[in-house]
Amino acid sequence: RTNMLTGLRMLVICDAAKDAEKLGSDLLHAGYDISLQWTNSERALQSALGERDYDIVLCDDKTANIDIVTARGLIAESGQDIPFIVISDIMTPEAQQIASQMKAGVDDFVEWGKPERLVPAVERALHTSETRRQNRLAEQEMRYRANFDSLTELPNRTLMLDRLSQAIKKARRDETGVLLMFLDLDHFKAVNDSMGHLAGDLLLRQAAKRISSCLRDTDTAARIGGDEFSIILPDANQRTTAENIAGKLLKALSEPFELDSQKASISASIGITVFPHDGEESETLLKNADHAMYAAKRMGRNAFQTYSSDTDFIDDTAHFQSVTSAPLNTR
Numbered sequence: 285r286t287n288m289l290t291g292l293r294m295l296v297i298c299d300a301a302k303d304a305e306k307l308g309s310d311l312l313h314a315g316y317d318i319s320l321q322w323t324n325s326e327r328a329l330q331s332a333l334g335e336r337d338y339d340i341v342l343c344d345d346k347t348a349n350i351d352i353v354t355a356r357g358l359i360a361e362s363g364q365d366i367p368f369i370v371i372s373d374i375m376t377p378e379a380q381q382i383a384s385q386m387k388a389g390v391d392d393f394v395e396w397g398k399p400e401r402l403v404p405a406v407e408r409a410l411h412t413s414e415t416r417r418q419n420r421l422a423e424q425e426m427r428y429r430a431n432f433d434s435l436t437e438l439p440n441r442t443l444m445l446d447r448l449s450q451a452i453k454k455a456r457r458d459e460t461g462v463l464l465m466f467l468d469l470d471h472f473k474a475v476n477d478s479m480g481h482l483a484g485d486l487l488l489r490q491a492a493k494r495i496s497s498c499l500r501d502t503d504t505a506a507r508i509g510g511d512e513f514s515i516i517l518p519d520a521n522q523r524t525t526a527e528n529i530a531g532k533l534l535k536a537l538s539e540p541f542e543l544d545s546q547k548a549s550i551s552a553s554i555g556i557t558v559f560p561h562d563g564e565e566s567e568t569l570l571k572n573a574d575h576a577m578y579a580a581k582r583m584g585r586n587a588f589q590t591y592s593s594d595t596d597f598i599d600d601t602a603h604f605q606s607v608t609s610a611p612l613n614t615r
Contacts, residue, residue, distance in 0.1 A: 292316045298344035299324055307342055310399035325349040333362040340367045356389045367391045367409030433507040436492035444506035444514055448566045451518040461521020462559040466573035470551040470585040472511040483543040494536040523590050526556045530588035551586035553577050562591050
Protein backbone atom coordinates (compact mmCIF):
# COMPACT_ATOMS: atom_id res chain seq x y z
CA ARG A 285 0.00 0.00 0.00
CA THR A 286 1.36 3.42 -0.91
CA ASN A 287 2.57 5.78 1.78
CA MET A 288 -0.30 8.18 2.39
CA LEU A 289 2.05 11.16 2.48
CA THR A 290 3.27 10.41 -1.05
CA GLY A 291 0.04 9.35 -2.76
CA LEU A 292 -3.31 9.93 -1.05
CA ARG A 293 -6.20 8.98 -3.35
CA MET A 294 -9.02 11.21 -2.09
CA LEU A 295 -12.64 11.34 -3.24
CA VAL A 296 -14.63 14.45 -2.30
CA ILE A 297 -18.43 14.55 -2.49
CA CYS A 298 -19.75 18.10 -2.56
CA ASP A 299 -21.60 20.54 -4.81
CA ALA A 300 -18.72 22.72 -6.01
CA ALA A 301 -15.34 21.75 -7.42
CA LYS A 302 -13.74 24.76 -5.69
CA ASP A 303 -14.83 23.39 -2.30
CA ALA A 304 -13.24 20.03 -3.09
CA GLU A 305 -10.05 21.79 -4.17
CA LYS A 306 -10.01 23.75 -0.90
CA LEU A 307 -10.09 20.50 1.10
CA GLY A 308 -7.33 19.10 -1.06
CA SER A 309 -5.28 22.26 -0.53
CA ASP A 310 -5.64 21.97 3.26
CA LEU A 311 -4.14 18.48 3.12
CA LEU A 312 -1.43 19.52 0.65
CA HIS A 313 -0.29 22.14 3.14
CA ALA A 314 -0.11 19.36 5.78
CA GLY A 315 2.36 17.41 3.63
CA TYR A 316 0.04 15.06 1.74
CA ASP A 317 0.50 14.43 -1.98
CA ILE A 318 -3.11 14.43 -3.14
CA SER A 319 -4.74 12.67 -6.07
CA LEU A 320 -8.18 14.32 -5.95
CA GLN A 321 -11.45 13.16 -7.50
CA TRP A 322 -14.59 15.29 -7.13
CA THR A 323 -18.17 14.06 -7.49
CA ASN A 324 -21.59 15.53 -6.71
CA SER A 325 -24.30 12.93 -7.47
CA GLU A 326 -25.20 9.26 -7.09
CA ARG A 327 -24.38 8.44 -10.71
CA ALA A 328 -21.07 10.30 -10.56
CA LEU A 329 -20.16 8.57 -7.30
CA GLN A 330 -20.94 5.12 -8.74
CA SER A 331 -18.82 5.92 -11.77
CA ALA A 332 -15.91 7.15 -9.65
CA LEU A 333 -16.01 4.06 -7.42
CA GLY A 334 -15.99 1.81 -10.47
CA GLU A 335 -12.93 3.46 -11.95
CA ARG A 336 -10.46 3.14 -9.08
CA ASP A 337 -9.88 2.55 -5.36
CA TYR A 338 -9.65 5.39 -2.87
CA ASP A 339 -7.85 5.90 0.43
CA ILE A 340 -10.38 8.32 1.94
CA VAL A 341 -13.74 9.96 1.21
CA LEU A 342 -14.76 13.45 2.38
CA CYS A 343 -18.49 14.13 2.07
CA ASP A 344 -20.33 17.45 2.51
CA ASP A 345 -23.51 16.76 4.46
CA LYS A 346 -25.36 19.42 2.42
CA THR A 347 -24.63 18.04 -1.06
CA ALA A 348 -27.79 18.66 -3.07
CA ASN A 349 -27.99 15.50 -5.19
CA ILE A 350 -26.85 12.86 -2.71
CA ASP A 351 -27.15 12.40 1.05
CA ILE A 352 -24.70 10.88 3.52
CA VAL A 353 -26.58 7.60 3.98
CA THR A 354 -26.83 7.01 0.21
CA ALA A 355 -23.17 7.89 -0.32
CA ARG A 356 -22.04 5.56 2.46
CA GLY A 357 -24.24 2.78 1.10
CA LEU A 358 -22.82 3.08 -2.42
CA ILE A 359 -19.29 2.91 -1.03
CA ALA A 360 -20.15 -0.22 0.96
CA GLU A 361 -21.72 -1.82 -2.14
CA SER A 362 -18.51 -1.15 -4.08
CA GLY A 363 -16.65 -3.48 -1.71
CA GLN A 364 -14.16 -0.80 -0.72
CA ASP A 365 -13.46 -0.27 2.98
CA ILE A 366 -12.75 3.48 2.81
CA PRO A 367 -12.55 5.94 5.72
CA PHE A 368 -15.55 8.27 5.46
CA ILE A 369 -15.41 11.77 6.96
CA VAL A 370 -18.40 14.10 6.91
CA ILE A 371 -17.72 17.81 6.36
CA SER A 372 -20.43 19.97 7.95
CA ASP A 373 -21.36 23.54 8.80
CA ILE A 374 -20.75 24.91 12.29
CA MET A 375 -21.90 22.29 14.74
CA THR A 376 -23.45 23.20 18.06
CA PRO A 377 -22.84 20.93 21.07
CA GLU A 378 -26.33 19.49 20.54
CA ALA A 379 -25.58 18.77 16.87
CA GLN A 380 -22.28 17.17 17.82
CA GLN A 381 -24.10 14.90 20.28
CA ILE A 382 -26.59 13.86 17.62
CA ALA A 383 -23.74 13.24 15.19
CA SER A 384 -21.94 11.02 17.69
CA GLN A 385 -25.09 8.91 18.01
CA MET A 386 -25.41 8.39 14.24
CA LYS A 387 -21.77 7.67 13.45
CA ALA A 388 -22.31 4.15 12.15
CA GLY A 389 -20.20 3.99 9.02
CA VAL A 390 -18.84 7.52 9.54
CA ASP A 391 -15.29 7.89 10.82
CA ASP A 392 -15.48 11.53 11.85
CA PHE A 393 -17.31 14.88 11.54
CA VAL A 394 -15.34 18.03 10.70
CA GLU A 395 -16.52 21.61 10.20
CA TRP A 396 -15.85 23.47 6.95
CA GLY A 397 -12.90 25.85 7.11
CA LYS A 398 -11.17 24.08 10.00
CA PRO A 399 -7.97 22.55 8.55
CA GLU A 400 -6.58 22.31 12.09
CA ARG A 401 -9.34 19.72 12.71
CA LEU A 402 -9.46 18.23 9.22
CA VAL A 403 -5.83 17.09 9.10
CA PRO A 404 -5.89 15.20 12.46
CA ALA A 405 -9.26 13.66 11.52
CA VAL A 406 -7.81 12.40 8.22
CA GLU A 407 -4.74 11.03 10.01
CA ARG A 408 -6.90 9.19 12.56
CA ALA A 409 -9.17 7.77 9.87
CA LEU A 410 -6.25 6.58 7.74
CA HIS A 411 -4.59 4.98 10.75
CA THR A 412 -7.83 3.21 11.70
CA SER A 413 -8.32 2.05 8.11
CA GLU A 414 -4.78 0.68 7.93
CA THR A 415 -5.29 -1.17 11.21
CA ARG A 416 -8.48 -2.73 9.84
CA ARG A 417 -6.64 -3.72 6.66
CA GLN A 418 -3.80 -5.35 8.58
CA ASN A 419 -6.29 -7.22 10.77
CA ARG A 420 -8.14 -8.48 7.68
CA LEU A 421 -4.89 -9.68 6.12
CA ALA A 422 -3.94 -11.46 9.34
CA GLU A 423 -7.36 -13.14 9.50
CA GLN A 424 -7.13 -14.18 5.86
CA GLU A 425 -3.66 -15.61 6.46
CA MET A 426 -4.91 -17.55 9.49
CA ARG A 427 -7.85 -18.96 7.51
CA TYR A 428 -5.54 -19.90 4.65
CA ARG A 429 -3.05 -21.65 6.93
CA ALA A 430 -5.90 -23.52 8.62
CA ASN A 431 -7.21 -24.88 5.31
CA PHE A 432 -4.37 -25.02 2.77
CA ASP A 433 -0.96 -26.63 2.53
CA SER A 434 1.65 -23.87 2.39
CA LEU A 435 4.04 -25.85 0.17
CA THR A 436 1.73 -27.03 -2.62
CA GLU A 437 -1.14 -24.55 -2.05
CA LEU A 438 -3.55 -27.49 -2.23
CA PRO A 439 -6.29 -27.97 0.39
CA ASN A 440 -4.98 -29.70 3.52
CA ARG A 441 -6.52 -32.62 5.38
CA THR A 442 -8.92 -30.38 7.33
CA LEU A 443 -10.41 -28.74 4.24
CA MET A 444 -10.38 -32.03 2.33
CA LEU A 445 -12.47 -33.74 5.02
CA ASP A 446 -14.89 -30.82 5.03
CA ARG A 447 -15.30 -30.97 1.23
CA LEU A 448 -15.67 -34.75 1.37
CA SER A 449 -18.37 -34.38 4.03
CA GLN A 450 -20.20 -31.82 1.88
CA ALA A 451 -19.91 -34.07 -1.19
CA ILE A 452 -21.34 -36.99 0.79
CA LYS A 453 -24.27 -34.91 2.04
CA LYS A 454 -25.07 -33.84 -1.51
CA ALA A 455 -24.73 -37.41 -2.78
CA ARG A 456 -27.18 -38.63 -0.12
CA ARG A 457 -29.64 -35.90 -1.07
CA ASP A 458 -29.31 -36.48 -4.82
CA GLU A 459 -28.91 -40.26 -4.54
CA THR A 460 -25.61 -40.19 -6.40
CA GLY A 461 -22.10 -41.14 -5.32
CA VAL A 462 -18.64 -39.86 -4.46
CA LEU A 463 -15.31 -41.33 -5.53
CA LEU A 464 -12.35 -40.95 -3.17
CA MET A 465 -8.75 -41.73 -4.08
CA PHE A 466 -5.69 -42.00 -1.85
CA LEU A 467 -2.42 -41.36 -3.70
CA ASP A 468 1.08 -41.95 -2.35
CA LEU A 469 4.27 -41.07 -4.25
CA ASP A 470 6.56 -44.08 -4.70
CA HIS A 471 10.28 -43.66 -3.95
CA PHE A 472 9.84 -40.08 -2.75
CA LYS A 473 12.02 -40.72 0.31
CA ALA A 474 14.89 -41.78 -1.95
CA VAL A 475 14.67 -38.44 -3.79
CA ASN A 476 14.63 -36.55 -0.50
CA ASP A 477 17.60 -38.51 0.85
CA SER A 478 19.75 -38.37 -2.29
CA MET A 479 18.94 -34.87 -3.60
CA GLY A 480 17.99 -33.00 -0.45
CA HIS A 481 14.81 -31.53 1.00
CA LEU A 482 14.77 -28.53 -1.33
CA ALA A 483 14.59 -30.86 -4.32
CA GLY A 484 11.95 -32.89 -2.52
CA ASP A 485 9.85 -29.79 -1.91
CA LEU A 486 10.16 -28.79 -5.55
CA LEU A 487 9.06 -32.27 -6.63
CA LEU A 488 6.02 -32.09 -4.33
CA ARG A 489 4.98 -28.74 -5.82
CA GLN A 490 5.33 -30.06 -9.36
CA ALA A 491 3.51 -33.28 -8.47
CA ALA A 492 0.63 -31.25 -7.00
CA LYS A 493 0.29 -29.32 -10.27
CA ARG A 494 0.33 -32.53 -12.33
CA ILE A 495 -2.33 -34.08 -10.12
CA SER A 496 -4.57 -31.01 -10.40
CA SER A 497 -4.15 -30.94 -14.18
CA CYS A 498 -5.79 -34.38 -14.42
CA LEU A 499 -8.96 -33.27 -12.62
CA ARG A 500 -12.12 -31.30 -13.29
CA ASP A 501 -12.68 -27.89 -11.72
CA THR A 502 -15.28 -29.47 -9.42
CA ASP A 503 -12.85 -32.14 -8.13
CA THR A 504 -10.58 -31.63 -5.12
CA ALA A 505 -6.94 -32.63 -4.83
CA ALA A 506 -5.49 -32.26 -1.31
CA ARG A 507 -2.14 -32.88 0.32
CA ILE A 508 -2.86 -34.78 3.52
CA GLY A 509 0.63 -35.93 4.52
CA GLY A 510 4.29 -35.75 3.53
CA ASP A 511 3.94 -37.39 0.11
CA GLU A 512 0.28 -38.40 0.43
CA PHE A 513 -2.58 -36.86 -1.52
CA SER A 514 -6.32 -37.48 -1.65
CA ILE A 515 -8.66 -36.77 -4.53
CA ILE A 516 -12.42 -36.24 -4.30
CA LEU A 517 -14.59 -36.77 -7.38
CA PRO A 518 -18.09 -35.55 -6.40
CA ASP A 519 -21.27 -36.64 -8.18
CA ALA A 520 -19.58 -39.81 -9.43
CA ASN A 521 -20.16 -43.45 -8.55
CA GLN A 522 -18.66 -45.48 -11.39
CA ARG A 523 -15.38 -47.17 -10.52
CA THR A 524 -14.39 -46.94 -14.16
CA THR A 525 -14.44 -43.14 -13.83
CA ALA A 526 -11.93 -43.32 -10.99
CA GLU A 527 -9.87 -45.92 -12.83
CA ASN A 528 -9.63 -43.69 -15.90
CA ILE A 529 -8.49 -40.78 -13.74
CA ALA A 530 -6.06 -43.04 -11.89
CA GLY A 531 -4.54 -44.07 -15.21
CA LYS A 532 -4.05 -40.41 -16.18
CA LEU A 533 -2.47 -39.69 -12.78
CA LEU A 534 -0.04 -42.60 -13.00
CA LYS A 535 1.01 -41.52 -16.48
CA ALA A 536 1.45 -37.86 -15.47
CA LEU A 537 3.49 -38.71 -12.38
CA SER A 538 5.72 -41.22 -14.16
CA GLU A 539 7.19 -38.48 -16.38
CA PRO A 540 10.64 -37.27 -15.17
CA PHE A 541 10.71 -34.24 -12.85
CA GLU A 542 13.10 -31.37 -13.59
CA LEU A 543 14.42 -30.24 -10.19
CA ASP A 544 16.62 -27.26 -11.02
CA SER A 545 19.80 -28.88 -12.39
CA GLN A 546 18.72 -32.39 -11.34
CA LYS A 547 16.23 -34.85 -12.72
CA ALA A 548 14.19 -37.40 -10.76
CA SER A 549 11.75 -40.16 -11.66
CA ILE A 550 9.07 -41.51 -9.33
CA SER A 551 5.75 -43.27 -9.63
CA ALA A 552 2.57 -43.45 -7.56
CA SER A 553 0.31 -45.95 -5.87
CA ILE A 554 -3.42 -45.18 -5.74
CA GLY A 555 -6.31 -46.60 -3.74
CA ILE A 556 -9.93 -46.05 -4.77
CA THR A 557 -13.15 -46.13 -2.72
CA VAL A 558 -16.77 -45.33 -3.58
CA PHE A 559 -19.49 -43.78 -1.44
CA PRO A 560 -21.84 -45.26 -0.35
CA HIS A 561 -20.68 -48.73 -1.41
CA ASP A 562 -17.40 -48.73 0.53
CA GLY A 563 -18.41 -46.59 3.50
CA GLU A 564 -20.90 -44.03 4.78
CA GLU A 565 -18.51 -41.69 6.61
CA SER A 566 -15.52 -39.63 5.49
CA GLU A 567 -12.96 -41.25 7.77
CA THR A 568 -14.14 -44.74 6.83
CA LEU A 569 -13.78 -43.98 3.14
CA LEU A 570 -10.35 -42.46 3.67
CA LYS A 571 -9.19 -45.48 5.71
CA ASN A 572 -10.43 -47.89 3.05
CA ALA A 573 -8.78 -45.87 0.27
CA ASP A 574 -5.55 -46.02 2.31
CA HIS A 575 -5.87 -49.83 2.54
CA ALA A 576 -6.39 -50.03 -1.22
CA MET A 577 -3.36 -47.82 -1.85
CA TYR A 578 -1.12 -50.10 0.24
CA ALA A 579 -2.39 -53.08 -1.72
CA ALA A 580 -1.29 -51.30 -4.90
CA LYS A 581 2.17 -50.83 -3.35
CA ARG A 582 2.35 -54.51 -2.43
CA MET A 583 1.62 -55.39 -6.04
CA GLY A 584 4.75 -53.55 -7.15
CA ARG A 585 3.82 -49.84 -7.13
CA ASN A 586 2.97 -47.62 -10.12
CA ALA A 587 -0.54 -49.07 -9.90
CA PHE A 588 -4.04 -48.44 -8.59
CA GLN A 589 -6.38 -50.68 -6.64
CA THR A 590 -10.06 -50.45 -5.87
CA TYR A 591 -11.29 -51.37 -2.42
CA SER A 592 -13.40 -54.47 -1.92
CA SER A 593 -15.91 -53.92 0.87
CA ASP A 594 -16.61 -57.62 1.43
CA THR A 595 -13.23 -58.30 2.98
CA ASP A 596 -11.46 -57.38 6.21
CA PHE A 597 -8.02 -57.41 4.55
CA ILE A 598 -6.83 -60.58 6.28
CA ASP A 599 -5.09 -61.49 3.04
CA ASP A 600 -2.65 -58.96 1.64
CA THR A 601 -3.80 -58.85 -1.97
CA ALA A 602 -6.38 -61.50 -2.76
CA HIS A 603 -9.42 -59.26 -2.25
CA PHE A 604 -8.36 -56.40 -4.51
CA GLN A 605 -9.03 -56.05 -8.17
CA SER A 606 -5.86 -56.50 -10.13
CA VAL A 607 -4.44 -53.67 -12.20
CA THR A 608 -4.70 -54.30 -15.89
CA SER A 609 -1.72 -53.56 -18.09
CA ALA A 610 -3.97 -52.67 -20.99
CA PRO A 611 -4.19 -48.97 -21.89
CA LEU A 612 -6.87 -47.08 -19.96
CA ASN A 613 -9.42 -44.82 -21.59
CA THR A 614 -8.56 -41.17 -21.04
CA ARG A 615 -11.10 -38.94 -19.40
